[in-house]
Amino acid sequence: MTDAAAPLSTADGRPLKAALAASQTRARRRALALVAPLFLFVLITFVVPIGQMLFQSVYNPTFADAAPALRQWFDDNPPGAAIDESAFAALAADLKQMRAERTAGAAGTRINYDVAGTRSLFTAAARRADSLEPPYREAILDLDAGWGDPLLWRAMRSASSPITADFYLAALDLTRDQTGAIVQVDEKQRVYKLLFGRTLMLSALITFTCLLLAFPIAHLLATLPLAKSNLLMILVLLPFWTSLLVRTTSWIVLLQQQGVINNALVALGIVGADGRIQMIYNQMGTIIAMTHILLPFMVLPLYSVMRPIPPSYVRAARSLGATSWTAFRRIYLPQTLPGIGAGALLVFILAVGYYITPALVGGADGQLISNLIAFHMQKSLNWSLAAALAGLLLGGVLILYWLYDKLVGIDNLKLG
Amino acid sequence: MALPAYASPLEKLWHYTYLVICALIFLFLISPILIIMPLSFNAEPYFTFTEKMMALDPEGYSLRWYDSLLTFGMQAPDAPRDAAWWGDFWRNAQWMQVTKNSIIIGFFSTLLATVLGTLAALGLSRPEMPFRRAIMAVLISPMIVPIIITATGLFFFYSKTGLANSYPGIILAHATLGIPFVIITVTATLVGFDQSLSRAAASLGANPRTTFFKVIMPLILPGVISGALFAFVTSFDEVVVVLFVADHSQQTIPRQMWNGIREQISPAILAVATILVVISIALLTTVELLRRRSDRLRGISAR
Structure with a gap:
């Protein structure tokens, strides 16, 4: 230098x-x-x-493709314009095209999502589309007076644009009235909010029971000598490694009315032969089976936080005069909070999106939002609504995931 | 957890109550898995212990449900069990077909997930890695995002790209689902990895490839194998994606079980479940042995 x-x-x-x-x-x-x-x-x-x-949740071109003339008419006339002869002429032209291309069913189904009971309007009108003569307004209203319904025209205007927020509205139990303002649907038809609420409530309940069951055994595992705790840990890890369907099947075997637990209760005389308890194919079945399935996800983070806590802290508190309860509450519990947070968030995230177990053991009232998504994908074939519901669920899960990353850090995710 | 000598009688009582509570929770965890084993040997088509079973009468037990697993779907199940019968079994038995599918799909998706996942984990563990946290969050997300959402997305994606109802489609999907497990286990192994070992190898004249295969790989191999086993189990146990994007010819074991549970649940399902439990015990043992070996290699004695 x-x-x-x-x-x-x-x-x-x-x-x-x-x-x-x-x-x-x-x-x-x-x-x-x-x-x-x-x-x-x-x-x-x-x-x-x-x-x-x-994209599918905001894009549905079915009606826009099937009804180009109406689409044009809606483009030319602002919302609130009188539904006059020219509108009905466009409708008649589109009905003729629907008949030729056999798209009346699909277009009607699309409108039916917004205004119930209108699918048959389209199929019936398209069948007789060729006989329509001007003036179209009278001709079409003669077919069915339902065509004059302003709500129907409101729905057709909304559906004539391929990009739409209708499905998100529907997924939140909202709809548009005649003027286009967003309102709640009839009380009787409000299903989705109820189901979102139930999903959150059941997930919270399952998270809580998991915590309740996991805390004692995690504490035991953390305080036992390693040789013993490794042995007992197998009892936690074996369910973790066992197929989900196997565990669900086992719960069916255990809980059903002719199952092992009911038979044992009857044999012991605790319940009568005709008083067998319905423990499965309802909410209770979902809660029990999911608690069992998600329990390891709670035990493992708790254990990894509890293991390094030095036992001398609690002993010091005791020697300073704390009762065992105070020592636990003031000294031990606060040190386990990171584990409780990590486990609870993870279990809650996994529970919110659960599908298989509720589908198999949930019965009617133990279904979660995932099951409804599957229903719309496979049975009702309203894919856009399924996608919108999935989009809402995904948004919720991603927020929780972000929170998990902030509080716990993904790097700290451990498996066994 | 020994009870201190100064414990009061009340504390002693609580201590034993606590141990009983723990025992009950362990029972809750393990009994559903153990209960199906004896029931799968039931001689009757019931899901409960018959009187003969309780009395340990050999007549109460039989292998009929395991036998029905073999013959279900065969063309001539009652023929004498010679080479032709086993050929029929290999070609036509339903459970044999789904087992083949599960193994093919599981093998290739595990291979894909393990190779890509291990490479990525090596990159993620380097101190120079930019955007580490964000990239990690994306790579782990298939484990966090509800499976129904993944399946729905794949359904739309595959129907546009022609991957629906094909083996490659399911293999790709299962590989994606297995990747988070590989990343988590391999990065966990790399946390304790001593970077000076690879520098030592380099200073002794090894090129990066030799360093990887002769120094790094042997040390992280236990973690890689654990990750691969996790990925395999994920694929082996996955049913929702198969429900959404596969057709009849790509049915897997869990898909067939799903049918069995939904339609007519028979003790044959319990026989399958018992076999799967035995497999998971074997896998768990392997993973535990690997973990201990990995800890030993990294100098963490008896954890």
Whole structure:
């Protein structure tokens, strides 16, 4: 170091700073190159499909494609314009096209999502579309006076644009009235909010029972000597590794009316032979089976937080005069809070999206929001509504996931 | 957890109550898994212990449900059990077909998830990795996002790309679902990895590839195998994606069980369940042994 002002350089004469920066960039690039294939893979097989699903929830061109003339008419006339002869002429033209292309059923189904009982209007009118003569207004109203319903026209205007928020409205039990204002649907038809509420409530309940059951055994595992606790840990890990369907099947076997528990209760004389308890195919079945299935996800984070807590803290509290309850409440419990938070969030996130167990043991009142998504995907075939419900569920889960990452950190996720 | 000598009688009472409570919770955890084993040997088509079973009468037990697993779907189940019968079994028995499918799908998705996941975990564990947290969050998300949402998305995606009702479609989907497990287990192994070992290898003249195969790989192998087993189990147990994007020819074991539970649940399902429990016991043992080996390699003695 003869001259402190001269910049340091490497053996080949480059300034050290630049050489270091270059090698840092190389190292970053190498790290990125290792992750890139997987990142692309997940992007294509996971992120893109979910993006497509979200697109499906706001994009439904069925009616717009089937009724181009009406679409044109709605474009030319602002909302609130009188439904005059020109509108009915456009409708008649579209009905003729629907008959030719056999799209009346699909178009009617789309409108039926918004205004119940209108699918048959379209199919019936399209069948007789060729006999329609001007003046169209009278002709179509002669077919069915239902065509004059302003709500129907409101729904057709909304559906004539392929991009729509209708399905999100429907998923929140909202609809539009004649003037286009957003209102709640009839009390009798409000299903989705109820189901979202039930999903949240059952998930919270399951999380709570998991915590209640996991805390004692995690504490026992954490305070036993390692050799013993490793043995007992197998009892937690074996259910974790056992197939979900196997565990669900076992609960059916145990809980059903002719099942093991009911038979044992009858044999012991606790309940009469005709007083067998209905423990499955209802909410209770969902709660019991899901608590069992999610319990390991609560025990493992609790255990990993409890293990390093030194027992001397509680002993110190006792020696300073605290009762065992105070020592537990003031000294031990606060130290386990990170584990409680991690476990509870994880269990809640997993419970909110559960599908298989409620579908198999939930009966009618133990179904969760996932089951309704599956119903709309497979039975009612209202895919856009299914996608909108899934979009709402996804939003909720992602918020919880973000919270989990903030509070716990994904790096701390441990399996066994 | 020994009771201190100064414990009061009330504390002693609570201590034993606590142990009983713990025992009951462990019973709750394990009994559903154990109960199906004896019931799968039931001689009667019931889901409960018959009187003969309770009396340990051999007549109360039989292998008929395991036998029905073999013959279900065969063309000539009652023929004498010679080579032709076993050929028929191999080709036509329903449970044999779904087992084949499960193994094919499980094998390839595990391979894909493990190779890609291990590479990514190596990258993620480097201190220079940019956007580490965000990328990790994306890669773990298939485990967090409800499976029904993934399946719905794949249904739309596959119906547009022609991957629906095909093996590659299900393999790709299952690989995606298994990736978080590989990432988690392999990064956990790499946390204790001593970076100076690879620098030592480099200073002794090894190129990066030799360093990887001769130094890094042997040390992280237990974690990689655990991750692979997790990925395999994930695929082996997955039913919702199969429900949504597969057709009749790609049915897997859980898909067939799903049918069995939904339609006519018979003790044959319990026989399958028992076999699956035995498999999971074997897997759990393997993973535990691997974990201990990994801890030993990394110098964490007896944890």
